[in-house]
Amino acid sequence: MTRYATLAAILSQRIEQGLYPTGQRLPSVRTLSQEHGVSISTVQQAYRLLEESQLVEARPKSGYFVRGVRTLAELPAVTRPVQRPVDISQWEQVLELIRTKPREDLVQLGRGMPDISEPTLKPLIKALGHMGRHGDLRSLYYDNIQGVMGLREQIARLLLDSGCQISADQLVITTGCHEALSAGLRAVCQPGDIVAVDSPCFHGTMQTLKGLGMKALEVPTDPLTGISLEALEMALDQWPIKAILLTPNCNNPLGYIMPEARKQRLLTLAQRHDVAIIEDDVYGDIAYQYPRPRTIKSFDDDGRVLLCSSFSKTLAPGLRIGWIAPGRYLERVLHMKYIGTGSTATQPQLAIADFIRHGHYLQHLRRMRTRYQQNRDLMTGWIMKYFPPGTRVSQPRGGFMLWIELDDEFDTLRLNRYLERQGVQIAVGSIFSASGKYRNCLRINYAPKLTSEIEQAVRRVGETIQSLLLAPVAGIESALAQRG
Amino acid sequence: MTRYATLAAILSQRIEQGLYPTGQRLPSVRTLSQEHGVSISTVQQAYRLLEESQLVEARPKSGYFVRGVRTLAELPAVTRPVQRPVDISQWEQVLELIRTKPREDLVQLGRGMPDISEPTLKPLIKALGHMGRHGDLRSLYYDNIQGVMGLREQIARLLLDSGCQISADQLVITTGCHEALSAGLRAVCQPGDIVAVDSPCFHGTMQTLKGLGMKALEVPTDPLTGISLEALEMALDQWPIKAILLTPNCNNPLGYIMPEARKQRLLTLAQRHDVAIIEDDVYGDIAYQYPRPRTIKSFDDDGRVLLCSSFSKTLAPGLRIGWIAPGRYLERVLHMKYIGTGSTATQPQLAIADFIRHGHYLQHLRRMRTRYQQNRDLMTGWIMKYFPPGTRVSQPRGGFMLWIELDDEFDTLRLNRYLERQGVQIAVGSIFSASGKYRNCLRINYAPKLTSEIEQAVRRVGETIQSLLLAPVAGIESALAQRG
Ligand SMILES: Cc1ncc(COP(=O)(O)O)c(C=O)c1O
Ligand SMILES: Cc1ncc(COP(=O)(O)O)c(C=O)c1O
Numbered sequence: 014m015t016r017y018a019t020l021a022a023i024l025s026q027r028i029e030q031g032l033y034p035t036g037q038r039l040p041s042v043r044t045l046s047q048e049h050g051v052s053i054s055t056v057q058q059a060y061r062l063l064e065e066s067q068l069v070e071a072r073p074k075s076g077y078f079v080r081g082v083r084t085l086a087e088l089p090a091v092t093r094p095v096q097r098p099v100d101i102s103q104w105e106q107v108l109e110l111i112r113t114k115p116r117e118d119l120v121q122l123g124r125g126m127p128d129i130s131e132p133t134l135k136p137l138i139k140a141l142g143h144m145g146r147h148g149d150l151r152s153l154y155y156d157n158i159q160g161v162m163g164l165r166e167q168i169a170r171l172l173l174d175s176g177c178q179i180s181a182d183q184l185v186i187t188t189g190c191h192e193a194l195s196a197g198l199r200a201v202c203q204p205g206d207i208v209a210v211d212s213p214c215f216h217g218t219m220q221t222l223k224g225l226g227m228k229a230l231e232v233p234t235d236p237l238t239g240i241s242l243e244a245l246e247m248a249l250d251q252w253p254i255k256a257i258l259l260t261p262n263c264n265n266p267l268g269y270i271m272p273e274a275r276k277q278r279l280l281t282l283a284q285r286h287d288v289a290i291i292e293d294d295v296y297g298d299i300a301y302q303y304p305r306p307r308t309i310k311s312f313d314d315d316g317r318v319l320l321c322s323s324f325s326k327t328l329a330p331g332l333r334i335g336w337i338a339p340g341r342y343l344e345r346v347l348h349m350k351y352i353g354t355g356s357t358a359t360q361p362q363l364a365i366a367d368f369i370r371h372g373h374y375l376q377h378l379r380r381m382r383t384r385y386q387q388n389r390d391l392m393t394g395w396i397m398k399y400f401p402p403g404t405r406v407s408q409p410r411g412g413f414m415l416w417i418e419l420d421d422e423f424d425t426l427r428l429n430r431y432l433e434r435q436g437v438q439i440a441v442g443s444i445f446s447a448s449g450k451y452r453n454c455l456r457i458n459y460a461p462k463l464t465s466e467i468e469q470a471v472r473r474v475g476e477t478i479q480s481l482l483l484a485p486v487a488g489i490e491s492a493l494a495q496r497g
Numbered sequence: 498m499t500r501y502a503t504l505a506a507i508l509s510q511r512i513e514q515g516l517y518p519t520g521q522r523l524p525s526v527r528t529l530s531q532e533h534g535v536s537i538s539t540v541q542q543a544y545r546l547l548e549e550s551q552l553v554e555a556r557p558k559s560g561y562f563v564r565g566v567r568t569l570a571e572l573p574a575v576t577r578p579v580q581r582p583v584d585i586s587q588w589e590q591v592l593e594l595i596r597t598k599p600r601e602d603l604v605q606l607g608r609g610m611p612d613i614s615e616p617t618l619k620p621l622i623k624a625l626g627h628m629g630r631h632g633d634l635r636s637l638y639y640d641n642i643q644g645v646m647g648l649r650e651q652i653a654r655l656l657l658d659s660g661c662q663i664s665a666d667q668l669v670i671t672t673g674c675h676e677a678l679s680a681g682l683r684a685v686c687q688p689g690d691i692v693a694v695d696s697p698c699f700h701g702t703m704q705t706l707k708g709l710g711m712k713a714l715e716v717p718t719d720p721l722t723g724i725s726l727e728a729l730e731m732a733l734d735q736w737p738i739k740a741i742l743l744t745p746n747c748n749n750p751l752g753y754i755m756p757e758a759r760k761q762r763l764l765t766l767a768q769r770h771d772v773a774i775i776e777d778d779v780y781g782d783i784a785y786q787y788p789r790p791r792t793i794k795s796f797d798d799d800g801r802v803l804l805c806s807s808f809s810k811t812l813a814p815g816l817r818i819g820w821i822a823p824g825r826y827l828e829r830v831l832h833m834k835y836i837g838t839g840s841t842a843t844q845p846q847l848a849i850a851d852f853i854r855h856g857h858y859l860q861h862l863r864r865m866r867t868r869y870q871q872n873r874d875l876m877t878g879w880i881m882k883y884f885p886p887g888t889r890v891s892q893p894r895g896g897f898m899l900w901i902e903l904d905d906e907f908d909t910l911r912l913n914r915y916l917e918r919q920g921v922q923i924a925v926g927s928i929f930s931a932s933g934k935y936r937n938c939l940r941i942n943y944a945p946k947l948t949s950e951i952e953q954a955v956r957r958v959g960e961t962i963q964s965l966l967l968a969p970v971a972g973i974e975s976a977l978a979q980r981g
Binding site (some may be wrong): 071104107108111112113124126129134138141142143150151152153154155156157158159187188191192195199202214217220221223225227292296329330331333347348349351352353354355356357358359360361 | 636639642837
């Protein structure tokens with residue numbers, strides 16, 4: 014990284030962490046130059062970068078100030094899901110979402126796709142194309158069931174950044190994070206068992222519990238600090254919970270990063286009640302802060318945390334390469350992995366190992382961090398502009414999703430029906446709940462280049478919401494049909 | 498194909514089907530020339546090809562005769578497994594087999610790898626390398642959860658050859674046949690349920706039952722005609738069986754093709770007892786006969802057959818692309834597929850669709866059919882040459898595995914220990930049984946080019962068997978160490 018980019022990263026992290034609150038004046042160019050031992054022009058370049066990413070604004074003659082876009086929107090409320098174990102529903106709605114594939118005529122704001130158009134991804138595409146050149150056909154064979162050693166070594170190295178010292182031998186490569194979660198769950202729980210989850214919670218996890226015949230106990234969750242430890246403790250006292258499954262870093266869909274102290278307390282709770290933790294870290298590497306946040310796994314001293322992740326959000330989902338660090342459950346996870354899919358595809362493993370080894374992965378992360386953070390601010394601005402007053406919006410600290418909470422009575426399922434005809438798709442809130450809560454919420458993806466076409470799509474969503482709020486149910490069909 | 502190759506294929510097929518039994522004189526050159534409307538020299542070339550593949554022999558002045566290599570070896574006995582539902586063991590032995598990866602210093606006769614060195618596979622390697630050229634990045638995205646439509650269409654077309662009329666909508670692409678089997682089983686059975694299987698049976702299937710908490714009921718199986726319908730019927734009367742899982746075409750490990758009439762009777766049995774059939778057809782396309790054998794699925798008229806397959810044996814296992822035609826269980830299979838791995842990797846699906854579309858797949862099959870058939874005869878010859886008298890050998894009619902039965906008391910686990918030090922690996926028989934039977938059996942792969950290095954490896958296996966049979970247990974270590 015260049016000097017000015019490093020400095021910009023440091024400043025943006027401080028802003029991110031609230032050290033410089035919104036509206037506050039930032040240190041002068043001269044002060045920073047002395048503090049960091051860099052030239053005046055380096056500091057100026059750093060500030061220009063921060064201006065471009067809309068984090069700071071220059072006020073003539075006064076200096077640089079922290080911009081406040083994000084705090085203009087109110088946060089979603091702390092969630093209050095049904096606090097008993099429930100069977101999961103909503104499969105039809107999930108199926109509707111995942112059956113779609115990229116289409117020209119549909120702005121898909123609903124799916125969890127990263128942006129793959131950045132040039133920093135090019136070396137990966139090249140590596141993937143290297144299939145079988147020079148007569149090396151190893152990529153057509155099965156490899157070790159645990160995964161290609163070269164890739165496991167690279168992942169072990171990357172894991173250091175999240176505070177984890179895990180050797181390649183303790184890792185299992187999987188077919189995406191999906192398989193990591195599924196194998197992990199099957200390794201520690203039986204059908205009928207109760208699993209505590211943060212709420213709202215990724216629909217894939219919900220459906221996995223459903224498919225495995227397990228019950229979800231949804232725990233209230235704060236949109237800034239994550240799962241409520243108090244509520245979790247009560248639940249652990251009250252129910253025979255077998256595992257806690259959660260996404261503490263850059264949570265999907267809420268976007269929070271659980272503070273370190275709470276991660277440690279959660280682990281202590283799990284130890285006291287002797288339950289396993291399944292930690293989904295699939296967005297952890299695209300936290301906007303640098304260095305990236307620690308995992309719960311990094312505090313784990315008795316192997317009870319199963320850390321699950323993949324390259325689906327950081328690189329590309331079509332690769333289907335993920336991993337799990339299953340701690341003491343290695344043997345069982347390996348068995349579950351074997352019976353689920355056998356060995357993992359060899360070629361993408363070789364290509365990704367190559368990509369990481371040559372430093373391209375970290376470079377790509379750096380770029381995506383900045384890009385997604387800028388997009389978050391832009392998208393938040395659009396939501397506030399086009400959505401009805403009173404709309405509550407999450408403040409993600411990583412990843413590329415916004416969680417939007419509307420009026421209590423609003424029905425996003427109905428909204429989606431109207432939107433489809435207008436060529437827009439969102440993710441309805443109810444699929445993030447075992448019990449079908451959050452019908453008044455939706456999730457929007459801000460990963461792609463935010464073109465005016467997307468702005469128009471967001472505007473259509475906002476306007477449709479407004480009409481649905483105003484129009485009497487009967488008349489709305491025709492009202493909307495006219496504009497359709 | 499050239500004329501003479503076509504003629505040779507027709508003749509070899511007739512021999513294969515028993516129309517010309519061993520030792521019989523084949524039609525004269527002149528007769529064939531007239532019958533097929535080809536020149537004398539074309540027929541001569543065809544016979545020369547059949548001679549090379551050791552299917553026929555020329556006897557001076559008398560003409561061509563069907564060679565009897567295969568019938569020189571006695572067949573393995575009809576199996577008599579424990580006939581009650583059992584929990585599955587042997588995971589450690591399976592793990593030992595599947596943890597290995599291709600290695601220079603080890604002749605791996607144990608794993609189920611096809612040969613991937615034929616030039617007919619080149620267009621696939623090229624298609625796989627087309628990743629992202631021309632800015633088409635669709636292969637980096639998730640596609641439809643059911644799989645890429647273009648590939649499903651091609652598979653639907655191929656399925657016609659096995660007598661199946663299945664539309665692309667009724668197919669789900671999976672991560673290899675492993676996932677097809679696993680999703681299929683989870684769709685029709687619950688933990689604790691009993692599944693009837695042919696025996697011996699692919700170790701992956703066994704381990705899947707184990708991992709899903711199901712019980713296997715192993716049914717006696719004939720090495721030429723497959724699962725005993727009589728024994729199966731008794732089992733169905735006696736136990737609450739939920740599904741029948743079997744590999745009727747080019748069975749792994751026995752190599753038989755179940756006759757059509759028996760396939761139909763099996764289906765009738767399943768209908769009468771209202772159980773599902775999970776049909777593993779992973780080797781069906783590399784039957785030595787042409788056209789390929791029909792599937793049980795092709796007779797299915799009420800959607801109870803779940804047909805599972807993949808490109809792992811016909812193309813390459815490292816691709817991890819398979820499929821399932823789940824009949825009436827489509828919705829549940831789709832759910833199980835989603836929670837197991839999410840969407841299947843996009844790029845290999847696009848590449849394989851391309852490969853099939855351009856006719857390369859059928860061309861590759863043609864070549865592999867001939868190659869594997871030749872290899873079968875060569876390997877059978879080696880076994881008979883180097884293994885102790887009385888060794889029983891299967892007569893596979895497709896695929897690339899031999900099943901070898903030794904003296905009742907022989908222990909192939911012990912054999913494998915000795916072989917490892919000599920750089921050879923075999924698959925021990927016990928992993929093909931739920932209850933650890935078949936310790937006196939082993940499976941050998943004859944897919945690769947059968948070099949003299951492989952012949953030497955087979956010879957070492959034979960000699961080690963002989964020494965283990967002769968040497969007293971105590972002294973053998975040193976005896977073998979010397980040769981090690
Ligand atoms: C929190 C979370 N976990 C897991 C996954 C699944 O990841 P993969 O595509 O690697 O299976 C997703 C993707 O949508 C996700 O958002
Ligand atoms: C009978 C049988 N079924 C399924 C499989 C697994 O196939 P795949 O590699 O496509 O998962 C194998 C491979 O060993 C096999 O022999």
